[in-house]
Amino acid sequence: MEYIDRYRDPESIERLVAQIRAISRKQAKLMEVCGTHTVTIGRNGIREILPRHISLISGPGCPVCVTPVEAIDRAVALAQKQDVTIATFGDLIRVPGSETTLLRQRGEGADIRIVYSAYDALHLAQEDGGRQVVFLGIGFETTAPTVAAVIRRAKETGVRNFAVLSMHKVLPPALMALVESPQLGIDGFICPGHVTTIIGIEPYETIADDFHVPCVVAGFEPLDVLEAVGLLVRQIEMGEARVEIQYRRGVSPDGNPKARAVMEEVFEPCDSVWRGFGLLPKSGLRISDSYADFDATRKYEIAPVNPREPEGCICGDILRGLRQPPDCPLFQTTCRPDSPVGACMVSSEGTCAAYYKYYRR
Amino acid sequence: MADRAMPHVKTGRVTLDHGGGGRASRELVHRYFLPRFLNKILEKMDDSAVVDFPGRRLAMTTDSYVVDPIFFPGGDIGALAVNGTVNDLSAQGASPLFLSAAFILEEGFEIRDLEIVLGSMASAAREAGVSIVTGDTKVVPKGKGDKIYINTTGIGLIEEGIYVSGTGARPGDAVILTGSIGDHGIAVLSRREGLNFDTDLKSDSAPLNGLVREILSTTDGIHTMRDPTRGGVAATLNEIATQSGVGIRIDEAAIPVKDGVRSACEILGLDPLYVANEGKLLVILDSRDASGVLEKIRLNRYGRDGRIIGEVVADHPGRVVMRTRAGGTRIIDMPLGEQLPRIC
Amino acid sequence: MCLGIPMQIRRIDGNVAEAALSGTTRPVYLDILGEEVRVGDYVIVHAGFAIHKIDEREAGETLDLFREAGILDLDSGTDHGVH
Numbered sequence: 001m002e003y004i005d006r007y008r009d010p011e012s013i014e015r016l017v018a019q020i021r022a023i024s025r026k027q028a029k030l031m032e033v034c035g036t037h038t039v040t041i042g043r044n045g046i047r048e049i050l051p052r053h054i055s056l057i058s059g060p061g062c063p064v065c066v067t068p069v070e071a072i073d074r075a076v077a078l079a080q081k082q083d084v085t086i087a088t089f090g091d092l093i094r095v096p097g098s099e100t101t102l103l104r105q106r107g108e109g110a111d112i113r114i115v116y117s118a119y120d121a122l123h124l125a126q127e128d129g130g131r132q133v134v135f136l137g138i139g140f141e142t143t144a145p146t147v148a149a150v151i152r153r154a155k156e157t158g159v160r161n162f163a164v165l166s167m168h169k170v171l172p173p174a175l176m177a178l179v180e181s182p183q184l185g186i187d188g189f190i191c192p193g194h195v196t197t198i199i200g201i202e203p204y205e206t207i208a209d210d211f212h213v214p215c216v217v218a219g220f221e222p223l224d225v226l227e228a229v230g231l232l233v234r235q236i237e238m239g240e241a242r243v244e245i246q247y248r249r250g251v252s253p254d255g256n257p258k259a260r261a262v263m264e265e266v267f268e269p270c271d272s273v274w275r276g277f278g279l280l281p282k283s284g285l286r287i288s289d290s291y292a293d294f295d296a297t298r299k300y301e302i303a304p305v306n307p308r309e310p311e312g313c314i315c316g317d318i319l320r321g322l323r324q325p326p327d328c329p330l331f332q333t334t335c336r337p338d339s340p341v342g343a344c345m346v347s348s349e350g351t352c353a354a355y356y357k358y359y360r361r
Numbered sequence: 362m363a364d365r366a367m368p369h370v371k372t373g374r375v376t377l378d379h380g381g382g383g384r385a386s387r388e389l390v391h392r393y394f395l396p397r398f399l400n401k402i403l404e405k406m407d408d409s410a411v412v413d414f415p416g417r418r419l420a421m422t423t424d425s426y427v428v429d430p431i432f433f434p435g436g437d438i439g440a441l442a443v444n445g446t447v448n449d450l451s452a453q454g455a456s457p458l459f460l461s462a463a464f465i466l467e468e469g470f471e472i473r474d475l476e477i478v479l480g481s482m483a484s485a486a487r488e489a490g491v492s493i494v495t496g497d498t499k500v501v502p503k504g505k506g507d508k509i510y511i512n513t514t515g516i517g518l519i520e521e522g523i524y525v526s527g528t529g530a531r532p533g534d535a536v537i538l539t540g541s542i543g544d545h546g547i548a549v550l551s552r553r554e555g556l557n558f559d560t561d562l563k564s565d566s567a568p569l570n571g572l573v574r575e576i577l578s579t580t581d582g583i584h585t586m587r588d589p590t591r592g593g594v595a596a597t598l599n600e601i602a603t604q605s606g607v608g609i610r611i612d613e614a615a616i617p618v619k620d621g622v623r624s625a626c627e628i629l630g631l632d633p634l635y636v637a638n639e640g641k642l643l644v645i646l647d648s649r650d651a652s653g654v655l656e657k658i659r660l661n662r663y664g665r666d667g668r669i670i671g672e673v674v675a676d677h678p679g680r681v682v683m684r685t686r687a688g689g690t691r692i693i694d695m696p697l698g699e700q701l702p703r704i705c
Numbered sequence: 706m707c708l709g710i711p712m713q714i715r716r717i718d719g720n721v722a723e724a725a726l727s728g729t730t731r732p733v734y735l736d737i738l739g740e741e742v743r744v745g746d747y748v749i750v751h752a753g754f755a756i757h758k759i760d761e762r763e764a765g766e767t768l769d770l771f772r773e774a775g776i777l778d779l780d781s782g783t784d785h786g787v788h
Contacts, residue, residue, distance in 0.1 A: 004711065007771075256738075
């Protein structure tokens with residue numbers, strides 16, 4: 001733990017905050033794109049130790065939050081099939097679909113297992129050839145290559161009772177949708193460290209160069225996030241807009257080409273619906289034809305779903321950074337972690353859940 | 362309201378969240394059990410019921426143990442079934458005397474494993490100085506249960522002048538935690554199917570009646586004691602804040618967490634404050650007595666890492682707030698249900 | 706969005722390594738890791754996969770920066786800029 005603790009040292013934190021205070025003059029609205037940053041900020045109380053004129057808002061970087069109701073409905077439809085075992089990351093199990101959640105389906109008798117890695121799902125299939133295992137593939141470019149690698153392994157080893165329901169998304173189209181939005185009032189992006197580990201920094205260059213918004217790729221410890229805030233503030237004060245990497249121990253500028261290669265071999269881009277953004281062209285990943293046998297949407301008949309989006313929920317504006325959770329009429333009243341209406345309340349790192357947990361007064 | 366807005370109680374079926382010790386568990390009990398069984402003793406919702414007999418006060422508690430897996434580093438379901446009930450009595454200020462033990466065994470359960478579990482129960486009872494005086498055994502068909510479930514009920518005696526209760530915390534009180542948190546929960550998770558990790562941790566399962574006796578002999582300023590089991594320190598402090606109508610402030614830097622717990626929590630995306638313990642106590646007491654009691658606690662083998670972790674305040678009643686290491690503050694909320702490993 | 710934890714490689718067996726963080730160990734898959742790793746190296750682990758070999762030199766420099774004062778001076782040249 002000493003390895004991690006070095007990035008949590010209270011004295012260094014204090015020093016860094018003092019430096020930020022010393023150089024910061026202008027109002028700065030910074031968006032942390034990634035939900036894991038949201039958690040770091042909340043857990044450590046980072047908003048409160050920063051000067052008041054620096055505000056941190058949470059963006060579209062929680063895969064659970066941006067997964068639309070219809071995707072959950074399809075997962076539920078699969079879970080209801082007789083001999084299908086669903087394997088999923090724990091994150092997804094409480095996300096509300098139109099009518100129900102996977103957790104409730106488990107109560108109804110569906111076989112739903114929580115796994116930590118897509119490999120654990122493949123092993124489930126290999127251990128019991130009589131079960132059809134469907135893994136729910138969710139996540140951005142950090143997670144998609146891990147699932148791609150497992151699908152490739154399944155094909156190589158001739159496993160026939162394993163498939164993936166791909167709900168994967170890629171981040172750059174959502175970022176572009178954000179910066180192209182005329183209402184956007186964001187002065188800098190805290191870019192997601194581990195997505196960048198895979199995709200490299202190239203996608204952010206347009207944002208900095210063409211839209212003149214500074215971008216800093218940040219790690220996930222308190223000192224990482226604070227240093228990224230400091231670097232953004234420095235750019236803002238100097239009127240610059242560049243891409244910087246704060247998280248140099250975890251990111252190479254050109255990313256991880258090997259991971260991208262397997263992702264591109266197994267998946268292909270497709271148009272995809274994001275909760276809060278609607279349909280974004282080429283923002284999703286579907287399983288390519290050469291791996292069609294492992295595509296749950298082609299392997300199983302999934303009855304057409306009729307998604308019912310929750311009424312009154314402003315998740316869409318929250319994910320765009322236009323409004324904050326307290327602006328939502330449902331927040332804390334009908335929408336709470338134990339009775340989520342929108343997906344921003346579902347994941348522990350969703351903007352609304354984080355607000356509810358850490359900042360509710 | 363749309364059905365989906367209440368996914369936990371209106372489902373018509375029990376979900377695992379109802380057993381997690383958090384909000385969903387509380388809602389289940391308050392909605393379905395309490396209205397039907399309510400009486401003056403039950404409504405206190407303390408760890409043990411306190412019953413007035415002419416001249417004596419008895420404490421009584423019951424708990425069922427369904428842990429999966431039944432064997433884990435540092436203990437098994439048998440030790441847990443004795444220690445858990447002993448600790449619920451102890452936290453009420455009672456000296457545990459008698460236990461009942463009821464078993465539901467699944468057809469096909471190995472006698473060899475049964476013997477190990479019973480052996481642990483016997484030695485746990487010996488260490489705690491309690492007698493198991495009555496019991497019951499039922500066998501259910503294969504698949505209708507999971508190996509072995511144990512229910513224990515305990516009775517203890519409360520000495521004259523001792524009044525501890527979840528409603529007793531007052532502004533100005535100190536909060537003591539008797540040792541490091543999360544050991545039990547992580548030790549159990551490490552043996553659970555599908556997670557695939559190893560740990561050098563052991564469960565902290567232990568009888569705390571000796572420690573409690575020493576605490577109570579030091580002062581009469583003990584207001585509340587609780588053992589933070591399911592839902593961890595976060596759930597227990599929230600319960601106390603709600604029951605006593607006070608705010609609680611704790612300090613992250615003061616809370617002992619072993620590296621093994623922290624590292625497993627980092628990897629699985631969990632928060633140690635929400636992870637279960639089976640051998641720790643939270644003690645809320647008059648702040649004037651805090652250092653003396655802490656000294657006594659630290660002399661006990663189950664209290665060596667004891668610390669003062671916070672204070673009771675008049676602000677934000679019902680709410681638990683933590684000062685973080687980084688110098689900020691955060692709200693420690695009641696957990697929702699079962700803690701699930703996450704990747705995001 | 707993507708929990709990634711630094712873990713140290715203890716043993717390597719084909720595409721699987723045993724990796725540790727303090728007292729916690731688990732199998733970690735190397736399928737998508739570009740760099741060669743050896744026992745003792747640190748990797749970032751996400752969902753059971755090593756996704757990056759941690760650059761120890763960069764890690765050291767970041768820590769040095771945290772210890773120093775004045776890393777955010779407005780007129781100091783940036784050593785973080787990538788272009």
